[in-house]
Amino acid sequence: MNAAAEPIARGLAEEAGRMPPPAVGPVAPRTSPTRGAPIGLSAHIHGWLLLLPAAVLLVTFTYYPAVATIIDSFFSTPKGRRNAAFIGLDNYQAMLDDPVFWRALGNNIVYAASVIPLTIALALMMAILINGKIAGRPFLRLSFFTPTVLPMIAVANIWLFFYSPGYGLLDQFLGVFGFATHNWLGDEHTALACLIVVAIWKDAGFFMIFYLAALQQMSPQLAEAAAIEGASRWYFFRRVTFPLLMPTTLFVLINAIINSFRLIDHIVVMTRGGPDNTTALLLFYIYEVGFKFWDTAYAATLTVVLLALLAFLALGQFLFLDRRIHYQ
Amino acid sequence: MNPIRIGQESGRANAVIEAAGAWLLAALWILPLAYALWAAIHPSAYSAHFIPNAPLTVQNFVTAWNAAPFARYFLNTFLLVTMILATQLVLCTLAAYAFARFAFFGRDIAFIIVLLQLMIMPDVLIVENYRTMSAFGIVDTIPAIGLPYMASAFGIFLLRQTFKGVPRELDEAARVEGAGPLQVLLKVYVPLAKPIYIAYGLVSVSYHWNNFLWPLIVTNSVNTRPLTVGLQIFASTDQGIDWSVITAATLMTSAPLLIAFLLFQQQFVQSFMRAGIR
Numbered sequence: 001m002n003a004a005a006e007p008i009a010r011g012l013a014e015e016a017g018r019m020p021p022p023a024v025g026p027v028a029p030r031t032s033p034t035r036g037a038p039i040g041l042s043a044h045i046h047g048w049l050l051l052l053p054a055a056v057l058l059v060t061f062t063y064y065p066a067v068a069t070i071i072d073s074f075f076s077t078p079k080g081r082r083n084a085a086f087i088g089l090d091n092y093q094a095m096l097d098d099p100v101f102w103r104a105l106g107n108n109i110v111y112a113a114s115v116i117p118l119t120i121a122l123a124l125m126m127a128i129l130i131n132g133k134i135a136g137r138p139f140l141r142l143s144f145f146t147p148t149v150l151p152m153i154a155v156a157n158i159w160l161f162f163y164s165p166g167y168g169l170l171d172q173f174l175g176v177f178g179f180a181t182h183n184w185l186g187d188e189h190t191a192l193a194c195l196i197v198v199a200i201w202k203d204a205g206f207f208m209i210f211y212l213a214a215l216q217q218m219s220p221q222l223a224e225a226a227a228i229e230g231a232s233r234w235y236f237f238r239r240v241t242f243p244l245l246m247p248t249t250l251f252v253l254i255n256a257i258i259n260s261f262r263l264i265d266h267i268v269v270m271t272r273g274g275p276d277n278t279t280a281l282l283l284f285y286i287y288e289v290g291f292k293f294w295d296t297a298y299a300a301t302l303t304v305v306l307l308a309l310l311a312f313l314a315l316g317q318f319l320f321l322d323r324r325i326h327y328q
Numbered sequence: 329m330n331p332i333r334i335g336q337e338s339g340r341a342n343a344v345i346e347a348a349g350a351w352l353l354a355a356l357w358i359l360p361l362a363y364a365l366w367a368a369i370h371p372s373a374y375s376a377h378f379i380p381n382a383p384l385t386v387q388n389f390v391t392a393w394n395a396a397p398f399a400r401y402f403l404n405t406f407l408l409v410t411m412i413l414a415t416q417l418v419l420c421t422l423a424a425y426a427f428a429r430f431a432f433f434g435r436d437i438a439f440i441i442v443l444l445q446l447m448i449m450p451d452v453l454i455v456e457n458y459r460t461m462s463a464f465g466i467v468d469t470i471p472a473i474g475l476p477y478m479a480s481a482f483g484i485f486l487l488r489q490t491f492k493g494v495p496r497e498l499d500e501a502a503r504v505e506g507a508g509p510l511q512v513l514l515k516v517y518v519p520l521a522k523p524i525y526i527a528y529g530l531v532s533v534s535y536h537w538n539n540f541l542w543p544l545i546v547t548n549s550v551n552t553r554p555l556t557v558g559l560q561i562f563a564s565t566d567q568g569i570d571w572s573v574i575t576a577a578t579l580m581t582s583a584p585l586l587i588a589f590l591l592f593q594q595q596f597v598q599s600f601m602r603a604g605i606r
Contacts, residue, residue, distance in 0.1 A: 047432025051422070
């Protein structure tokens with residue numbers, strides 16, 4: 001969920017208050033906000049006690065490691081008896097001089113810049129198709145959404161088979177038209193593109209359902225009015241549907257960006273970063289440095305870059321959604 | 329012919345083209361799964377040889393099942409997913425209740441800090457979390473796979489929103505009858521949030537059933553490996569690549585979620601939608 005169900009960042013979009021909270025029971029008349037709620041000292045104690053178990057785990061496995069990552073990036077990797085020593089910015093200097101780091105960062109940018117817009121465009125197209133009066137909608141929805149519930153690791157195996165040179169389905173299909181067989185994942189010109197296709201295939205159906213939900217909330221009178229006015233479908237989409245779907249697009253965009261930095265399962269299965277690092281993404285490189293070469297300090301340094309990217313994104317999102325967020 | 333008729337005719341032609349395009353896209357989308365199914369239920373000689381009267385077999389599934397301890401992997405994944413979900417439900421319910429209904433000191437700051445986990449997620453903190461697990465001496469245990477995910481900011485957020493929608497009158501009525509804070513939570517808030525619990529549960533189960541990288545890092549024995557890691561080890565060992573057996577194993581590991589999805593399609597889609605936007 002992998003990739004299915006990425007429970008990431010969905011929250012902030014929701015906090016933007018696109019839709020009201022679910023109506024549970026009858027609507028209550030307005031009352032003073034503190035009435036009935038515990039007040040005074042007991043509210044402080046009860047509140048913190050209730051929060052405590054979750055807070056302990058969050059601190060131990062999210063906030064502490066985030067801070068420790070930054071600290072470790074200024075130290076050397078402990079080896080044998082030698083303890084970690086403070087080395088200042090040496091790890092960062094090594095990183096700037098590391099061609100594989102630049103390669104992974106560049107790959108990740110190409111990957112994100114291809115996967116994100118294509119996935120969103122396809123998701124939107126699928127949602128509009130299914131939202132219309134089309135034959136066989138249940139089958140269409142099923143086939144678009146199914147990749148979402150399958151483990152990335154499993155579908156990567158299927159795609160590996162699909163791409164295999166000679167007898168893989170892709171080569172067999174192209175062979176009909178007289179193309180020579182091709183080692184899709186072994187060729188540095190095609191390997192990353194192959195992974196991009198898998199990522200798009202996996203997530204388009206997932207994002208489709210958010211568009212579908214938004215489309216179903218749109219008033220059909222808008223389309224009727226546009227039809228009477230003689231507006232073309234493209235014009236209607238461009239001037240009415242697309243702007244109205246903007247909050248959904250923003251939400252999907254955030255999820256898509258996060259996935260493009262977070263999910264590397266298919267790389268582990270299909271290429272292991274090769275050939276010649278052409279498919280190494282940032283997190284994959286961190287995994288290799290940290291758990292293949294066991295250079296934990298350098299892995300921490302690379303993680304800082306990834307965290308900085310994500311934090312930058314979080315900040316932008318926070319500022320962008322600022323107007324509509326109300327924490328109360 | 330009047331212009332309106334022409335408009336209708338071209339509209340119909342467009343609709344046909346559109347339907348054809350949609351079906352083509354859907355066929356492409358289901359193709360990898362269909363392909364895997366073909367390879368898994370035919371002898372390996374037919375795995376890339378598509379003729380209608382190819383003999384059917386279940387041998388690939390039998391071979392795969394016997395070639396690796398899949399029963400143990402299934403058990404591990406089942407334990408993992410259950411443990412994570414149960415803990416998540418309890419911890420997130422308590423924290424969400426605190427955020428929704430208690431005006432405690434530092435609440436708003438604490439809430440923003442919790443939300444940070446939506447962006448800075450455990451999936452990228454693999455290096456430090458591995459170090460923590462080593463320090464605790466619990467590397468290669470099922471709890472070690474689950475611990476980083478048990479306090480879920482997403483779950484806290486989702487339930488907080490739901491709890492805030494519960495009318496205060498119900499809360500007060502229960503308090504008047506003498507219920508304490510925890511009793512109010514169990515008798516009033518939890519029952520009203522049932523659809524959200526189901527939605528969150530489905531999302532959490534599919535996420536952790538499919539999760540791969542962190543379990544790969546933190547496990548190294550048959551007794552702890554979940555299905556995803558077991559499948560990867562099975563598929564990548566150099567025992568001669570028999571695609572039919574690998575696809576059979578692949579389908580087998582995805583089967584429980586896939587079958588559940590096919591049976592409760594509407595529920596799945598709605599849950600994902602509910603958990604995503606509302």
